[in-house]
Amino acid sequence: MPAPSERFAGTATNIARACAAIERDLTARHRIADLARDSGMAQHHFQRRFAEATGETVAGYLRSRRLERAAIALCQTDARILDIALDCGFETHAALTRAFKAHFGITPDAFRRDGLDPALCGAPPRPFLKPVEARSFAMACDLVEMPQQWLCWRRATGMIDGRYFPDLAATRAAFGELARILGKDEAAFAAGYAQGPAAFEDQSAVAHFGALFDTERSLAWAEGRTRIEAGLYAVFPHKGPLNTLHLTWHRAARVGLGRLNLTLRPGWMVETYLTSRIEAPGTALSALVHLPVHKSTIGKA
Structure with a gap:
């Protein structure tokens, strides 16, 4: 059996791999149970470790990355919002609109027309990455x-x-x-x-x-x-x-x-x-x- 320090090291590495798996295909249905199994952890343990490592819940991490991709597409292309929704893992125009407004406080149409209030933007060079903070997250410096x-x-x-x-x-x-x-x-x-x-x-x-x-x-x-x-x-x-x-x-x-x-x-x-x-x-x-x-x-x- 590995020593406790080795298990903790393995946990961090497995969380990093889970993040990479999510990032490789943001349109996939990333079930928490599957990510936990692939990481060799029980589901509740995986969710807790993921929040400790990233500051976000698993669902929040996936949502923030999908919406960042959607925001970039709205800025840089003239693609239909439905097509952007499908490319970012949302099943309908309405689903993207609901999630986008809840996340950024503005609809995709208004975002494309007016942009995002600079006060709401994230740190450059990723102004549209707005992490969904886990409620259990604690941070000190x-x-x-x-x-x-x-x-x-x-x-x-x-x-x-x-x-x-x-x-x-x-x-x-x-x-x-x-x-x-x-x-x-x-x-x-x-x-x-x-x-x-x-x-x-x-x-x-x-x-x-x-x-x-x-x-x-x-x-x-x-x-x-x-x-x-x-x-x-x-x-x-x-x-x-x-x-x-x-x-x-x-x-x-x-x-x-x-x-x-x-x-x-x-x-x-x-x-x-x-x-x-x-x-x-x-x-x-x-x-x-x-x-x-x-x-x-x-x-x-």
């Missing part, structure tokens, strides 16, 4: 005034199943080379993002990974360096495998900030690594997600 830092980086491009670093072997080797170069120098291994991905599968998404320093440095290893501005950051913990970090990013940036009455400010988002093991145990603190937020939010988290 530390608000930290961080000093200016410098990230010396290499680029990794593309996403697979919602995860950056599609070539994990190459990334691991690059970090190993960097560790040998740095030796005992004080630096945090990290990755920085100028913005989030434009979709669950985004071949143009860019991660800048390398080492974070307190002062400006030049490294022959690096392709470039970027200043990470000083300011207030909401810091969210990630436990378990590093290949499930995208779940924590979604839970924090898309769901958690709203729950905590925090809003993103311009600036790079950063994750720092506390382990070199991609397959970290499920209960181990393995990374920290740092999101720049507005100072006016102090005291609300």
Whole structure:
């Protein structure tokens, strides 16, 4: 029998796989019982773990992605609303209209004509992704005034199943080379993002990974360096495998900030690594997600 930490790690990985299965075919009838069975969990346990990992219910996750796709189609095509409804997993024009109005507060016809109030839009570059928060969802973070830092980086491009670093072997080797170069120098291994991905599968998404320093440095290893501005950051913990970090990013940036009455400010988002093991145990603190937020939010988290 696997140890408890191994079971928790497996749970996070299975939730990530369930998300990927949903994203691969948003029109399919994704029955919770089937997703739970494929994840090796009882249905009630799967639903609880899914909400803990993503901040959303299973049904809410599916609905928000279908409606995001519908909103994009309404903006970018002149397709009939019925055809958009069918392409997004709704059986009728009326079914899409009911769901769309309940979700965005506006009908598809009015949305196509007038657009969405900017105050109701999500964070770019996915303004129409509006997660359906699970009632049981709880979120906490530390608000930290961080000093200016410098990230010396290499680029990794593309996403697979919602995860950056599609070539994990190459990334691991690059970090190993960097560790040998740095030796005992004080630096945090990290990755920085100028913005989030434009979709669950985004071949143009860019991660800048390398080492974070307190002062400006030049490294022959690096392709470039970027200043990470000083300011207030909401810091969210990630436990378990590093290949499930995208779940924590979604839970924090898309769901958690709203729950905590925090809003993103311009600036790079950063994750720092506390382990070199991609397959970290499920209960181990393995990374920290740092999101720049507005100072006016102090005291609300």
